Amino acid sequence: MDIKLDITDRSEILRYLGYRGSEITEVVENTIQEGIALSNKLIKIGMTYRFLNIIERENGIEVEGEHFTLTGKAIKKHLKGYDRAMFFCLTIGSAFDREVEKQMVKNPTLAVILNACGIQAVEKACDALQLKAEEETGMKTGVRFSPGYGDLPLSTQKDFIRILNTERLAGVTINENYLMNPRKTVTAVCGLKKED
């Protein structure tokens, strides 16, 4: 599976940047265009996903055969009625982080714009991945849910990283505070079921 992305949604990027409708100066407009072009060049999607059986338990949702339970009320509610789920990790790669770091010194305006492009890119890519998965399986995917949402502990990130073998397959690692590297990375689970 291959995901091709084109980050051209200027209005989405403006939304991430907290834009509230004022006049945009020429310099900033040019920088937005530069950011979009640069993003399209830098983004290198890495991803890994698995379809797994899930079982509802007292304390949360058990992932079958993986020594791993997603704990909490929120995830129970979120995955209610599903017995299968897609687990995935998706990143836009480390070159992007490096460029933001660089531009923070050289051109901070471009750095924050790139950052917004990155957020948009990773979200869009996740949408695309879910669509592809639906085509592949002929099933419907639910809304994605990530470690740290609701009462699902952020530490669950470690288990996502492990069961998805993200280090080898997508180049994604995690530190002791559960921050992922590259920075623009999403791990998530979404329910999977036959269309009603």
Place this chain on the structure above:
Amino acid sequence: MNLFDELIILDGAMGTELVKKNAPMGHLPEELNITHPELIKEVHRSYLEKGTKLIYTCSFGANAYKCKGSKYSVPEIITASVKNAREAAEPYGAMVGLSMGTIGDILEPFGNLKFDDAYEMYKEMVVAGEKAGADCLVFETQTDLLEVKAGVLAAKENTHLPIFVTMTFESNGRTFNGTLVEAMAITLTALKVDAIGVNCSLGPDELLPFVKRMREVSDLPLIVKPNAGLPDPATGAYDMGPEEFAEKMVPFLEMGVSMVGGCCGTAPEYIEALVKKAKGFKPVKPERNNKSYLSSGREFVDVTRVHVVGERINPTGKKLFKEALLNHDIDYVKARAMEQAEAGAEILDVNVGLPKIDEEGLMVEVVKELQSVVDLPLQIDSSSAAVIEKALRVYNGKALVNSVNGEEKVLDTILPIAAKYGAAVIGLTMDSDGIPETAEKRVAIAGRIVKKCAEYGIEPKDIYIDCLTLAASVQQKEVRETLNSIREVKARYGVHTVLGVSNISFGLPKREYINTTFLTLAMEAGLDLPIINPNNAAMMGAVDAYHVLWNIDTSGNHYVEKYAAIQEQEKNADKGAAAATVSGELTIGDYIKKGLGDSAAKAVRALLETREPLDIVNNELIPALDRVGAEFEKGVIFLPQLLSSATAAESGFNVIKEYMAAHNAATVSKGKIVLATVKGDVHDIGKNIVKTILENYGYTVIDLGKDVPPERVVEAAREHQVKLVGLSALMTTTVASMEETIKMIRDAGLDCKVMVGGAVLTEEFAMQIGADYYSKDAKQSADIAKLVLGA
């Protein structure tokens, strides 16, 4: 072990075989070495039976980071893994390699793993591995060359075992973190490991070009351990069967690689097929190539034409640079590096020597930070052997050391260090008697340097002789001696040459005429690496023109592309300037509002003719920023616009700074502020935005970076006697270290206020953890600074 004698067949995948045998794969499969040794041995035997001659232990993730929480220690797991492999291998007369994967955390500055900690973790593994009886050490599936270097140094400094390194490349010829195939091969060849190669991520077809590229730049034995083709991400199944896999391995065998095996998706049948195909093949020892390579972790230079060394990272004679170093302004240094890279430098000289400065600490930090933003190889420039060694340790590539000279003592101190880390060296043709006047004497000193280098195993191609430039205004007749020495040392010793050029015009008017002409003469004499200011267009032009005239820049492609664009730009700039004059009447405030940095700088320059610098700062730049800031607060403009105005103001502010430095005035600063992203947190975009704004309000920011331990904040606040510290944290998990930092500042009894900010903070929470101020955005931090330090 002579790795060119016999082809060695390696094993295939371990993990999938364990799964096939229904092994309980928990959080750490390496524990199976202790809990289920028979299973592990079975997998080993399944490969040995098929003809594997070197098996890898099941210890891929057995490092201190990944083993946290295991009931077994790292040495226990390592020892068991070697024991299992040994017992399985013995009956087959096979060897055992200790497998080591990546640590699993990212090195600074992108992550929080410290180089020294990575070193210690690998040390623990290799020492245990050697003690348990491994035959060699294998770093595999590696993605970060710098992490590999930590491992290789740990291995070399603590064991006697052969070292093999294989890295994992993506289809673009880079690892996930950006390490380039050639950069890896050059760096590890210089570090004198025993074999290098590739494993995992791709199949044989995709890896073949990478292995060929390695062979181009390295004469080390090669290792190839591909996956069984490409995986289906959903099922994890690979697309090649055993026969096809073996068939696709033939080109590697024909190339003469030394070791072949398989990685993900390969099973014993694959190795069986491979053994059949490999019959009759032997490794081929390559011819030595005589190129000198320099590299970073991401790019490399093969010195086959003139390459410019940028000289701007050096405080000598540069007031603002000195000030930046004293204020620990690493961003200033980074900006100088990027500027030179953009101007066409291909190597960067790095010198941070200043009296009363911790040169060792600063050099290490600067090297680490520079390699996070520029791709160019670095030239480590210091008069201290200790500084050079520290820098070479953390340098992610093959560096050039600046410098040694003909003095025995200097040679015997620096050369062993250069040799150990595989760096090339610059040798100055001078000794304790100074710089000889004649070419003959300088050549003789070069000869002594070359001879000494040979004793330490440094080849002539990696020696860069500097025949030294003397001022034409003082020693006019010796100019020729320098040029003649360049010719002679190259002819006689087969070395490369390097030369600082601009000294030639010292004391003369219109220095550029003299400099460019001398540079051209030197290049004609055989100069390889001129050390110059790449921002000087005439000097860069001379180099580019030289490449055209000597038919090195074939068809003048590079020249035409570069200068046609510049010519076009100049034309447009003239038009733009004319238009600006016509529209006229724009104030500095307008330029700042529109984010026009160049125009703001020009306007400031014009004002400086009639007004005092501080007057301009207080009555033009700051009020303009205030107006923009107020609009941001009211929601009229958004963050990019605030930043764009702030950077335009910065351009104006820089003109003032340069003016004051040139007129020997005290620096303009409204006071110092320490900023840090707290320990554990590596997201610092918020802190950096605050920094940009504060600097443009005229405050000096001591930026400690990210993942900063509390002690370091206290130390900096004390050392710089600041009245205000700003702390940033992005994650709920790191707010605790923010609280700890505030507490430590209070306990130290420092008379300073603390402001905090970050996505997860609120005013209430900020007060709860003991901060004096909560800053909701960058603009507010400037207001707080004004309150605490005065406007």
